[in-house]
Amino acid sequence: MPHVITQACCADASCVHACPVNCIHPTPDEPDFATAEMLYIDPVSCVDCGACVGACPVGAIMPHTALAPEQQDFLGINEALTGTGRPARPQARVPTLVRLGPTRTTLRVAVVGAGPAALYAADELLRQPGVEVTVFDRLPVPHGLARYGVAPDHTSTRAVADLFTAIEDQPGFTYRLGVHVGEDVTAEELAAHHHAVVYATGAGTDRPLDIPGADLPGSTSATQVVGWYNDHPDHADAHVPLDHERAVIVGNGNVALDVARILATDPERLADTSIARHALEALRGSRVREVVVLGRRGPEHAAFTLPELVGLAARDDIELLIDAPGGIDPAAATTRQGRLTMEHLVRIADRPPHDAPEDAPRRRIILRFRTAPLEVTGSSRAEGLRVARTELATGADGRVHAVPCPDSAETIAAGLVLGSVGYRGVEVPGVPFDPETSTIPHRGGRVLDGGGGSELPGLYVVGWIKRGPRGFIGSNKTCARETVNALLADANEGRLPTPGPAARFEELLRSRRPAPATV
Structure with missing residues (x-):
């Protein structure tokens, strides 16, 4: 296998479009792209040209001969994900970028937020002649979750x-950083002085x-x-x-595993990363x-x-x-990547214990499934978490829920209890907001009013505040193109x-x- 995609893959899809032989899948026009955790390279079709290596924005692709020992599993993962008989195409289809027609004045666009979605949108806009983009953010440093949400050892x-x-x-x-839209300037003032606000x-x-x-x-x-270990101003x-x-940690998505790994890592291993100094100490x-x-x-529903x-x-x-009872x-x-995840969990569960000296035991992480939190225990501070095993049941709404079994309750002693059950958007004063989905209502990226659902001229939305907290950093590229x-x-x-x-x-x-x- 000439080249391999590793765990740093962000589903950006730049590699897909760089590949001259269409050997990287799934492509954005294939139905499983939206749900794929990572892309893979078909070893039969790959011609070892290396075009994908330069296209990847996070250095996730490398020759199989350059894989580090801890990355060797990705050889098997790429091989297991191939063999689907996908039809060959010259490259993935992407929405054609609308061309801005002749204008008598410069098109001024304000973008509120400075994370990946904002910058991808700015990039698409600046491909047009006669466009100026000003990016506003309340924080003094840009890049949003790409700066403050990625673990320092990644x-x-x-x-x-x-x-x-x-x-x-x-x-x-x-850039106009340190400007809080909704406080320093209102949404109405911003709209009144720009052709469009995203x-x-x-x-x-x-x-x-x-x-x-x-x-x-x-x-x-x-x-x-x-935020604490990434030196976010709100959480430092x-x-x-x-x-x-x-x-x-309650919840088992990637954020939960990131936090668990940082807490269980020898601090000296983090000393040369971007971790905040106060957190390191x-x-x-x-x-x-x-x-x-x-x-x-259960493990089949793991969010990581x-x-x-x-x-x-x-x-x-x-x-x-x-720890997976049952x-x-x-x-x-239900998916190939899901089955691979389960197979890896089986191998991890079957591994023999690692010998370590009694005076220096390894720190450990336990992935415990089919367990629901009931109560944080303690008087003046958290001293533990009362939990119960769960079983699946179908509710009156027809949906399957994990229901706690009260007779299985126990308390896990702990001095730190963390919830990691998802992100949500925050309302910007003066901008329509759906509290049920924690998103800005829209139609194809055009913001809708909160009443009859009519489009508000000049107002647009992109990223997680548009579609909810799902997808990878690169998933915002397609989202930005639509908006x-x-x-x-x-x-x-x-x-x-x-x-x-x-x-x-x-x-x-x-x-x-x-x-x-x-900046």
Whole structure:
């Protein structure tokens, strides 16, 4: 096999379009692209040209001869994912970018948010002549979850910042950082001074752990801990107690595994990463030696991805254990990648214990399935988590739910309890918002009003605040293309509002924020 995709894959699909022989799958026009955890390279079709290596924004592709020992599993994964008999195409189809027609004035677009979705949208817009894009963000540093949400030891994923730098260097691109839309300037003021406004505010907060005791000190969210060790301004001062030998994380997505891995890693292994200095010093004094990661359902419903599991299982300094009452049945998975994940879990569960000296036992992570949280226990702080085993039952709504079995309740002693049950978007004052989905209502990227569902001229949405917190960093490229096409089509048809003078907005902004950062 000439080239292999590894766990750093972000489903960006740049490699797909660079490949001259269409050997990278699934492509964006194939039905399983939207749900694939990673792409793969067909070893029979690959001609070893290396075009995909340069196209990958996170360095996820390499020759099979260059794989590190901990990456060898990806040889088997790529081989297992091939052989589907996919029809050969010259390359994947992507939506054609609408061309902006001749204009008498520069098209001024404001983008609210500075994460991957925002920058992909800016990139698509700046491909047109006569377009200026100003990106606003309330934080002093751009790149959103690509900066503050990626674990510090995932250095290859953080390399996507190089792509963002190339976007930022284009003529017509400007940052206004440290400007909070909805407070420093209103949504109405922003719209009044731009032809269009694209909201790309993401899903920056977490869904709460809705059980008794969740508000006790020591019970918080994995999102807050991620922000703490990534030096997010909102979470840099968070209190993360590490004075107990055990921590418990409720939820088993990639964020949960990231946090578990950081808590279980020898701090000196993190010293040369981008981890916040205050977090590194706290981890150096940590007593945590075991992290339990809970999933309400069985292994077939695990929320983490196969690449994340493979990376964690390859760590020789962390003991990874599986607690799956009822067993692990690969046939219960509904996708090929799901079956591969289950097969890896079986192999991990069957591994013999690793010998370690008694005076230096390995830290460990336990993936515990079919377990539901009932209550955070403790008087003045979190001292444990009361849990119960679960079984699946069909509710009155016809949906299958994981139902706790009360007679199986037990308490897991822990000094730190973290909820990791998903992200949600936050409302921007003056912009329509659906509290049920925590998204901005839209039709093809055009923002809809909150009443009759009519389109609001000049307002658009992209990214997680558009479609909910799902997909990878690169998934925002297709999303951005749809939204930008809608904006450009409206511009060509004369449907965009006529804005006030740019100089007047600059005066307004300086009166509210005398020195907004531009980078």
